[in-house]
Amino acid sequence: MQDFNQYPDARGHFGVHGGRFVSETLMAALEELETLYNKVKVDPKFWEEYHNDLVNYVGRPTPLYHAKRLSDEIGGAQIYFKREDLNHTGAHKVNNTIGQALLAKMSGKKRIIAETGAGQHGVATATIAARLGLECIVYMGADDVERQKMNVYRMRLLGATVVPVTSGSRTLKDAMNEAMRDWVTNVDSTYYIIGTVAGPHPYPLLVRDFQAIIGKEARIQHLQMTGKLPDALVACVGGGSNAIGLFFDFLNDTEVKMYGVEATGDGIETGRHSAPLAAGRIGVLHGNRTYLMADDEGQIQETHSISAGLDYPGVGPEHSFLKDMKRVEYVGCTDKESLEGFHEVTRKEGIIPALESAHAVAYALKLAKTMTPDQTIIVNMSGRGDKDLHSVMKAEGIEL
Amino acid sequence: MTRIESTFEILKAQNKKALIPYVMAGDPNPSNFVGLLHDLVKHGADMIEVGLPFSDPMADGPTVALAGERALAAGTSTRDALKMVAEFRQQDTQTPIILMGYLNPVEIIGYDNFVALCEQSGVDGILMVDLPPAEAGSFTQHLTEHSMNEIFLLSPTTLPERREQVLTHCGGYIYYVSLKGVTGSATLDTDDVATQVQAIKAETDLPVCVGFGIRDAASAKAIGAHADGIIVGSALVQNFADIDGNDATAVAHAQQKIMAKMTELREALDSLSVSSNG
Numbered sequence: 243m244q245d246f247n248q249y250p251d252a253r254g255h256f257g258v259h260g261g262r263f264v265s266e267t268l269m270a271a272l273e274e275l276e277t278l279y280n281k282v283k284v285d286p287k288f289w290e291e292y293h294n295d296l297v298n299y300v301g302r303p304t305p306l307y308h309a310k311r312l313s314d315e316i317g318g319a320q321i322y323f324k325r326e327d328l329n330h331t332g333a334h335k336v337n338n339t340i341g342q343a344l345l346a347k348m349s350g351k352k353r354i355i356a357e358t359g360a361g362q363h364g365v366a367t368a369t370i371a372a373r374l375g376l377e378c379i380v381y382m383g384a385d386d387v388e389r390q391k392m393n394v395y396r397m398r399l400l401g402a403t404v405v406p407v408t409s410g411s412r413t414l415k416d417a418m419n420e421a422m423r424d425w426v427t428n429v430d431s432t433y434y435i436i437g438t439v440a441g442p443h444p445y446p447l448l449v450r451d452f453q454a455i456i457g458k459e460a461r462i463q464h465l466q467m468t469g470k471l472p473d474a475l476v477a478c479v480g481g482g483s484n485a486i487g488l489f490f491d492f493l494n495d496t497e498v499k500m501y502g503v504e505a506t507g508d509g510i511e512t513g514r515h516s517a518p519l520a521a522g523r524i525g526v527l528h529g530n531r532t533y534l535m536a537d538d539e540g541q542i543q544e545t546h547s548i549s550a551g552l553d554y555p556g557v558g559p560e561h562s563f564l565k566d567m568k569r570v571e572y573v574g575c576t577d578k579e580s581l582e583g584f585h586e587v588t589r590k591e592g593i594i595p596a597l598e599s600a601h602a603v604a605y606a607l608k609l610a611k612t613m614t615p616d617q618t619i620i621v622n623m624s625g626r627g628d629k630d631l632h633s634v635m636k637a638e639g640i641e642l
Numbered sequence: 643m644t645r646i647e648s649t650f651e652i653l654k655a656q657n658k659k660a661l662i663p664y665v666m667a668g669d670p671n672p673s674n675f676v677g678l679l680h681d682l683v684k685h686g687a688d689m690i691e692v693g694l695p696f697s698d699p700m701a702d703g704p705t706v707a708l709a710g711e712r713a714l715a716a717g718t719s720t721r722d723a724l725k726m727v728a729e730f731r732q733q734d735t736q737t738p739i740i741l742m743g744y745l746n747p748v749e750i751i752g753y754d755n756f757v758a759l760c761e762q763s764g765v766d767g768i769l770m771v772d773l774p775p776a777e778a779g780s781f782t783q784h785l786t787e788h789s790m791n792e793i794f795l796l797s798p799t800t801l802p803e804r805r806e807q808v809l810t811h812c813g814g815y816i817y818y819v820s821l822k823g824v825t826g827s828a829t830l831d832t833d834d835v836a837t838q839v840q841a842i843k844a845e846t847d848l849p850v851c852v853g854f855g856i857r858d859a860a861s862a863k864a865i866g867a868h869a870d871g872i873i874v875g876s877a878l879v880q881n882f883a884d885i886d887g888n889d890a891t892a893v894a895h896a897q898q899k900i901m902a903k904m905t906e907l908r909e910a911l912d913s914l915s916v917s918s919n920g
Binding site: 262271423527529534541 | 699700703748749773774804822
């Protein structure tokens with residue numbers, strides 16, 4: 243049987259995916275980070291500090307909540323929400339920033355940079371930087387600055403400098419390019435907290451390890467509540483950090499089915515989507531080999547999703563590998579379907595999900611109908627929807 | 643011997659430093675580009691680095707990144723860039739051409755196809771910014787089979803053991819990145835560059851050329867005194883920044899400014915060999 247815990251290999255490869263494709267100036271910083279992480283990975287004291295922060299500052303463990311009313315109405319499988327939206331700062335992103343901030347502290351670097359799409363990773367990073375007294379610069383696509391104003395203001399309140407990026411498609415990928423440029427320039431003083439399981443080795447590995455807490459908790463909680471493992475896991479996939487976080491601890495349990503939900507935007511056939519696993523090709527961007535949305539000339543394509551957090555032309559290399567290995571089934575959900583999921587869970591369960599999470603919810607509602615009431619699905623409720631109210635109102639033509 | 647290697651032998655015999663301009667293929671307009679290459683040679687270029695436009699150039703500063711955006715907007719693809727080099731080769735069989743770009747457009751074409759196309763077009767060396775030696779295996783193999791030089795970067799952050807690894811894989815010349823930062827950054831530390839270039843030269847017979855941050859006669863002289871050649875990109879490319887690429891008069895005027903800069907740099911480098919001869 244395949245042991246999924248053995249990946250990545252020593253050079254950061256997940257099969258043909260992953261690796262370290264960056265300019266020479268960044269090599270030393272990546273090697274330094276890899277050495278540091280290899281050291282702390284086996285140091286119980288490091289993990290003790292990390293878990294202390296998660297418990298006392300973030301508020302973990304997050305509940306595994308049985309969405310009974312929703313499940314009864316569907317009449318299919320029982321749906322459980324892993325409530326990452328209840329974390330401090332409102333999303334799973336903080337699990338990773340807590341871990342990387344500890345690495346930054348150990349490396350002695352006083353300046354933190356980050357890139358953000360929906361702003362959740364930016365807010366989490368600004369929060370940790372405020373707590374540790376570190377300078378914080380967050381790069382954000384100019385279009386995302388516009389559609390996520392509330393998170394921009396939160397970051398500024400926390401003392402971070404938000405830099406709008408006007409190059410390219412003015413979204414997450416361009417923010418990542420700009421953060422890389424900053425890092426190249428200030429590599430001696432600066433720690434780059436990448437927000438998802440993408441980028442050059444060792445980022446996909448260490449971000450996964452910090453997010454794996456989601457699945458570890460969910461496994462224990464589900465066993466306690468039902469006495470068995472779940473039948474299916476569902477999570478949205480942009481870069482893919484919340485999905486890997488939920489999936490990782492279950493990868494070797496082949497009886498647990500897994501579904502990663504990409505944003506198919508206006509529909510794959512329209513070309514206006516953010517679904518590299520469904521409609522992309524293997525290539526190299528942002529330091530790793532993975533499925534990408536690129537045209538016939540290899541230029542990176544512009545993406546579209548109603549959810550800024552899913553609006554990215556690539557995906558973490560481990561997801562590309564899990565797709566190739568057929569361990570995870572990658573499916574899609576349109577803007578329209580995600581809005582329906584958003585309203586459904588808001589009205590039936592009193593939980594307003596992030597539009598990212600609404601993609602996972604919408605797919606889970608469909609999936610549940612194909613299953614029986616004695617079966618269970620865990621959906622990762624990766625973040626809360628406060629930040630997206632503006633986008634929902636705009637999409638539905640609502641003015642207050 | 644490749645054209646790059648023989649050019650450096652000639653330069654060495656003449657006690658001259660290599661002037662290597664960098665221009666973006668198809669910037670500002672594909673129809674002017676081959677003429678631009680010939681003009682660069684007339685104004686003192688010993689070899690030319692040709693940028694391949696890419697949508698997400700992570701290691702480039704705003705000047706070169708915008709050059710790439712202009713080239714893409716004008717419709718220049720990687721294959722188009724190779725056709726331009728082939729056209730240049732019809733008249734110029736001597737001046738080495740080095741392609742500098744990012745991996746993804748090359749991956750789409752396929753390493754074997756791309757390298758074969760490069761050879762047919764008369765390309766002499768290739769520098770892939772985001773392809774370090776550790777990941778370059780099959781790409782390196784194709785280049786070796788086609789007798790082309792694979793050029794790698796070294797930077798101020800490169801540690802000695804890594805430097806050794808890069809030098810083992812590098813051919814043609816070493817491209818030493820003079821500073822931490824993206825292309826076109828400011829503030830050169832000449833003393834630091836001199837120390838680093840000396841350290842590299844102690845470990846290799848390859849010529850060492852320095853790029854990033856060289857913009858005028860003074861910086862060309864300061865760096866040229868220590869290196870075998872200088873690479874100048876942003877200071878040239880920025881002349882296309884604020885013009886309409888379809889306005890023939892504006893393009894011609896920008897090209898005149900580029901050639902004036904080339905003359906300035908050439909004279910600065912040649913003054914070094916005169917003084918060392920004297």
